[in-house]
Amino acid sequence: MAEGSSLLQQLDAGLEQLFAGWSIYTTLLCLGLVTYLLYPVFFTRDPDTHPLLLARQCSPSYVRQPGESAVYRSLETPLSYPLKSGLNVKEPGAPRWAAGKDGDLRDVWKKALRGPIDDEGKPAGEPGKIYTVLGSEGVTEHRLSDVTKEINAVGEYLVQHGAKRVAIHVPNSIEFLVTLFAASFYSFVPVIVLQEQSSEALSDVLKTTHADTLITAAGSVSLQALLEQHPGLKQVIWVVERTSRHMDWNEVPEGVGGKAEIAVWHDIIEERKSLAPTGLPTYNVEKPPPNVFAVSQGALTKGYQVGEFTQHNIVAAIAAQLSVLPRPHRINSSDMLLSLAPLSSSYPLTIALAALYSNASLALTSVSGEKVPYDAAFRRVKPTIVIAAPSTIREACKTFREQPRGMLQKYAIWQQTKSLAEGIMPKLSSEHPRPRLIYTFESSDNRADPLTLAELEDLRLLTGARTAYAFTDAKVAGAIAQTSIYDYRRSEDGEQAAFGGPLSSVEFKLVDENGHKNSDEKALGKLVVTGPAVVGGETKVDRFMTVTDFNTLAYA
Amino acid sequence: MADSKTDTPLPPPTHAQSIASPINLVLFALLLTLVYLRLRPKPPPTLSRAPPPIVFRTFTPPMLKPYNGENNMPVYLAVNGKVFDVSNGRNFYGPGGPYENFAGRDASRGLACGSFDEDMLTKDLEGPLDDLKGLGGEEWEAMRGWEERFQEKYLVVGKLVAVGDPEASKEG
Numbered sequence: 001m002a003e004g005s006s007l008l009q010q011l012d013a014g015l016e017q018l019f020a021g022w023s024i025y026t027t028l029l030c031l032g033l034v035t036y037l038l039y040p041v042f043f044t045r046d047p048d049t050h051p052l053l054l055a056r057q058c059s060p061s062y063v064r065q066p067g068e069s070a071v072y073r074s075l076e077t078p079l080s081y082p083l084k085s086g087l088n089v090k091e092p093g094a095p096r097w098a099a100g101k102d103g104d105l106r107d108v109w110k111k112a113l114r115g116p117i118d119d120e121g122k123p124a125g126e127p128g129k130i131y132t133v134l135g136s137e138g139v140t141e142h143r144l145s146d147v148t149k150e151i152n153a154v155g156e157y158l159v160q161h162g163a164k165r166v167a168i169h170v171p172n173s174i175e176f177l178v179t180l181f182a183a184s185f186y187s188f189v190p191v192i193v194l195q196e197q198s199s200e201a202l203s204d205v206l207k208t209t210h211a212d213t214l215i216t217a218a219g220s221v222s223l224q225a226l227l228e229q230h231p232g233l234k235q236v237i238w239v240v241e242r243t244s245r246h247m248d249w250n251e252v253p254e255g256v257g258g259k260a261e262i263a264v265w266h267d268i269i270e271e272r273k274s275l276a277p278t279g280l281p282t283y284n285v286e287k288p289p290p291n292v293f294a295v296s297q298g299a300l301t302k303g304y305q306v307g308e309f310t311q312h313n314i315v316a317a318i319a320a321q322l323s324v325l326p327r328p329h330r331i332n333s334s335d336m337l338l339s340l341a342p343l344s345s346s347y348p349l350t351i352a353l354a355a356l357y358s359n360a361s362l363a364l365t366s367v368s369g370e371k372v373p374y375d376a377a378f379r380r381v382k383p384t385i386v387i388a389a390p391s392t393i394r395e396a397c398k399t400f401r402e403q404p405r406g407m408l409q410k411y412a413i414w415q416q417t418k419s420l421a422e423g424i425m426p427k428l429s430s431e432h433p434r435p436r437l438i439y440t441f442e443s444s445d446n447r448a449d450p451l452t453l454a455e456l457e458d459l460r461l462l463t464g465a466r467t468a469y470a471f472t473d474a475k476v477a478g479a480i481a482q483t484s485i486y487d488y489r490r491s492e493d494g495e496q497a498a499f500g501g502p503l504s505s506v507e508f509k510l511v512d513e514n515g516h517k518n519s520d521e522k523a524l525g526k527l528v529v530t531g532p533a534v535v536g537g538e539t540k541v542d543r544f545m546t547v548t549d550f551n552t553l554a555y556a
Numbered sequence: 557m558a559d560s561k562t563d564t565p566l567p568p569p570t571h572a573q574s575i576a577s578p579i580n581l582v583l584f585a586l587l588l589t590l591v592y593l594r595l596r597p598k599p600p601p602t603l604s605r606a607p608p609p610i611v612f613r614t615f616t617p618p619m620l621k622p623y624n625g626e627n628n629m630p631v632y633l634a635v636n637g638k639v640f641d642v643s644n645g646r647n648f649y650g651p652g653g654p655y656e657n658f659a660g661r662d663a664s665r666g667l668a669c670g671s672f673d674e675d676m677l678t679k680d681l682e683g684p685l686d687d688l689k690g691l692g693g694e695e696w697e698a699m700r701g702w703e704e705r706f707q708e709k710y711l712v713v714g715k716l717v718a719v720g721d722p723e724a725s726k727e728g
Contacts, residue, residue, distance in 0.1 A: 021577025029583040036590060055603045062711050063610050070609040421597065520608035549605070 047423030049326070049486040054423075057484055058501030058551045069510040069523035072547065076323060076504040084323065084504040085532040086315045087357065092121035104289050104311035105184040105353070108318065109151075110280060112356040113144045116333045125333050128361040131381060132174055133338075137242070139363075139380050142174055145278060150178045152281055153272035154265075155186035158213065161235055161261065165293075167191040167211035169202065169220075171366035172343045175239050175265060179215055184289035184311075185281050191293040192344045194304070195369070203229030205295050205304060215239065215265070218249050227259050235261040237268070288312075294346050296443070296474045305445065305474035307346065307535050314350070316532035317478025320505035321354040329437065329466065329485060331385065335360035338383035340376060340392055342368045347441045347470060348387045350478035355385065382433040386465070390451050393440050397458040416461055420488040428464035435463060441470040441479060442499070444527075444541045450555060453490035453497050460488060471499035471553060473529065475539040480506055480529050481553040498552035506531035508553070516544050516556065523547040524556055613714040615639050616724045617662065617681040620716065624660035625650035632713065634662040636699060637685075639714035640706045662686055662716060668699035685718045 059078050060070035077083050086102020092114075094100075101107075115127030130142040158166060166188055168179045183190035191209045193202065199222050206214065207230045214226070218238035227233055238249045249264045292314060294307045325331065337355040341348040352362060363381045370389045374396035377386045405413070416426040428434060438459065442450050451469060459467055466486070470479035483500035502508055510525035512518055518525055527541040544556040615632075620639065623632035630643040631650045642649045642659075649655045655663075657672050666676035668691050678686045691699070717724045 018579050018582070021579045023575070023577065023580070025575050026577070026580050026583065029580055029587065033583060033587050033590070036587065040594075052603065056606075060606070060609060063612050063713055065612045418595075520611075549602075 045424050048425055048488075049423065049484070051423060054484065054487050054489065054550065056551050057487070060547075060551065064509075064518070067512045067518065068528075069518045069525065069547065071507050071509045072502055072551065072553075073507045074320075074324075074502050074504040083507060083531045084316055084319045085312065087319050087322075092117055102312060103315050105181060105292075105314060106280075106283060106289060107315075108353050108357045109148075109181045109184075112359060113148060113280065116359045125359070128333060128356065128359050130174060130177070131336075131361065131363040133363055133365040133380055134242075135379075147174065147178060148280060149273055149276050149278055150174070150269055151182045151185060152276035153269050154178055155182035155281065156276065157263075157268045157272060158182065158188060159186050161213075163188050163213040163235065165189040165191055165209060165211045166213040166215060167193050167206055167209065168344070169193045169195065169214060169216040170239055171195055171217070172339055172364045172368050173239070173366055174364060175215065176343055177362075177364075180292075183292070185283055187287075187290055189290045189293065191295065192349075193295045194297045194342055194344045199225045200229065201304065202226065205306075206230045206233060209293050209295070209306060213237070217241075218244065218264075223260070223262075231259070233260055235263065237263045237265055239265045294344065294349075294474070296345055307474045307477075309346070309477050309535060313477040313533050313535060314353070316505040317346070317350045317476075317503075318354045318357060320503040320533065321350055321478055322358065324468075324482060324503055325437075325485065331355050331358035331360050331437075333359040335384045335436075336363055336381065337361070337385040337387070338363040338365065338377050338381060339387040340365075340368055340372045340374070341387050341389050341441075345441075345443075345472075346474075346477050347472045347479050348439075351385075351387055351439055360385070377435070378433045384435050385437045385439070386435045387439040387441075390440050390442060390448070390469075393438075393451060393459055394455060396462060397455045400458050400462040413461060417457070420457060420460060421490075423486070423488060425460070425466060425488065426464070428461075435465045437485065438463060438465045438467045439470065440467065441472050444471065444473040444480075444543050450496045453495050456483075456497050457488070457490050469497055469499060473539065473541050475535040475541075476506060476529055477533040477535075478505065479503055480508060480527070480541070483552070496555060498548050498550070498554035500552050502553070503533070505533035510545060510547070511540075513544075527553075610641065610711065610713050612712075613639075614723050615714050615716050616719045616721070617678065617685070617716070618719065619724075620662075621660045621681065625656075631659050633658045633660065634664070634716040635667060635703045635706060636664050636688075637716050638703065638706075638712050639716055640710040641713045642706070642710050644710065664688055664699055665691070667702040668695040670698060682719045685716065 058072050058074055060072050061079050064070045071079070073079055087107060088100035089103035089107045090098055090100040113127060115123055116125045118124040127144050130144065130147060132140045132142065134140060166179060166183060168176055168190055170176050180190050180192070191211050193205055202221060203226050210232065212232060212234045214233060215237045216239065218240040223236060240249055245266060250262055288311050291311070292309045294309060295304050296307065297304055322330070331354060335355065337352060337360055339348045339352055343349045343352055355362060363383055365376065367376050370391045372392055374388060374392050377383055377388070419426040440451070456467055456469060468482050468485050470482040472479045481499040481502050483497065487500065506529050508527055508529045510518060510523050511528050513526045516525045524546045525544065527543055527545045528538065529541060530538040546554055546556040548554050615634070620632060620634060623629050625631040625646055630641055631646055632639050632641055633649060647653055649659050651659070655672060657674060657677065658666060661677050662685065665686055665688060666672060668688070669676060
């Protein structure tokens with residue numbers, strides 16, 4: 001007892017001695033401590049999404065066939081639910097519960113032209129616009145009603161001149177969009193050809209796709225060589241830049257004469273614009289527009305690959321892109337999209353169409369491709385959504401990393417990196433134009449190294465934008481899989497980024513091949529994709545792939 | 557003033573050591589610990605691995621027999637050639653349940669006739685499958701109903717073929 005009390009007494013004395021040292025500094029320290037304890041209560045943000053949603057990014061089936069992996073599906077469309085097949089188009093004012101149609105490209109334009117509407121079908125704002133960025137000349141603004149006139153003018157012209165298959169070989173431009181939509185409204189087949197093809201490759205493409213009409217930039221190809229290779233070509237429409245319009249482009253070169261009809265785009269528009277109807281042309285809703293051919297360049301395959309997309313493939317891909325974005329980040333009428341990747345690739349095209357369908361504005365710049373610098377997106381326009389090739393992203397990240405920084409900037413970067421690791425997108429200063437979404441994509445037949453997690457993190461630090469990194473194939477409209485825009489995680493330097501889970505328009509599995517075998521521990525094999533966005537319903541992608549522990553698709 | 561200062565006794569030790577006093581040190585250490593705890597990188601939450609998917613198999617009646625829920629085995633039963641994993645309904649289909657006779661067996665005829673009797677099951681496991689001859693329209697209807705219900709509720713983990721079927725030999 002005495003011992004106990006002496007112990008207590010000692011303790012008491014000790015405490016007293018301790019507190020005897022209390023001074024103004026102690027008070028300050030205490031205040032500091034309390035503030036430090038309390039400030040996260042008021043200032044901490046929750047992670048952008050629940051961490052467990054990132055830990056399992058898609059749902060596998062419970063049963064797998066021997067020699068195959070489980071079938072992987074988007075969390076939006078679990079097994080036993082139908083995959084997303086279309087846009088669920090409803091007439092304005094239709095009851096909320098009425099089932100909508102899958103729709104087609106005409107519905108995309110129709111919705112873009114009508115502008116945003118509220119729940120009751122009343123207009124809720126201006127329709128989006130299309131801007132053409134012309135290097136030094138500035139920006140031209142096109143109202144969608146004017147573009148509709150051009151669609152009608154070009155559509156009528158082509159139908160009258162017997163065009164059945166029209167090859168579109170122009171950069172990202174108003175002419176590209178006009179021809180694509182004219183094809184749907186006036187029922188001819190558009191053949192979208194990637195730019196930068198050599199004359200031989202182009203004529204080869206035209207031959208395989210049986211194109212009878214070619215729309216291309218004036219002087220970009222040798223007409224004579226083309227006609228020699230592909231005599232089936234009946235007419236050529238030159239798209240002439242404003243600065244070269246004084247020249248006579250209707251002239252047919254010697255020796256080729258008579259074979260093909262030559263016309264000039266701006267003449268067609270000028271002649272017919274006053275006559276062409278301003279509204280949408282009448283069309284048979286029941287009869288779906290023709291398929292869309294997309295010719296993509298493949299490093300692996302011999303020169304190019306042709307994907308023949310049905311309207312169903314395309315709308316399924318658009319619908320999946322619309323629904324994959326979480327509600328606060330959906331594309332809306334205040335957005336402006338700019339693609340630094342050619343719209344002739346199905347992925348950028350799908351995103352651009354999704355933006356049109358969401359009444360966003362489009363900015364078109366003819367500089368596009370793999371070598372375009374990231375900054376090119378912000379010349380004279382301020383897009384909020386940017387699509388760029390991975391090589392563009394890689395270059396931008398490299399410059400960003402090598403930038404010299406002072407102590408304060410280093411501290412800011414450290415803070416932002418920490419915030420990303422906690423699953424929170426940091427807010428960056430707004431001195432630069434900042435997009436809010438960046439799309440980039442890896443094509444299955446591109447053998448370049450995929451972007452690393454470190455590069456994707458640098459991209460977030462550089463741009464402050466959420467990023468979707470997709471895996472695409474020539475036979476799948478849109479993408480097969482795409483990273484979650486909330487997935488900011490990174491583990492080690494150099495680790496390749498995975499491609500996220502499947503989109504809701506497809507499902508995939510991996511099948512055994514050449515010693516790459518699926519097991520209970522690991523899914524590994526060639527990728528087989530099925531679903532409404534896949535040409536012919538199913539395709540096998542010529543790559544060995546695996547599924548990570550987070551249920552994301554990655555190169556094996 | 558200077559004189560008076562020399563007269564006063566030395567200030568108490570608390571004043572002299574005001575900044576490095578023990579209590580300040582303790583508080584400072586506490587603050588440092590908190591800063592460390594907060595800034596320490598935390599690993600993202602991970603989920604334990606999900607159970608691997610079941611491999612779809614081709615069963616013969618003798619192969620199916622052990623899947624009757626005894627000895628910690630899952631409970632399988634076959635309806636119209638499809639093998640269902642009914643382990644979630646162990647209380648009904650497992651040992652001691654009202655349907656226990658069906659566990660590990662071809663239950664088509666029993667479910668069709670609404671009977672749990674032993675004589676509804678195929679006796680000869682090595683023989684051909686029950687061809688379901690002699691079932692009336694209503695009984696077919698009943699079996700289809702069961703099949704549909706099973707498909708909604710349980711996983712199809714394989715199919716049932718007779719012993720000696722070429723598909724069975726593939727399985728090895």
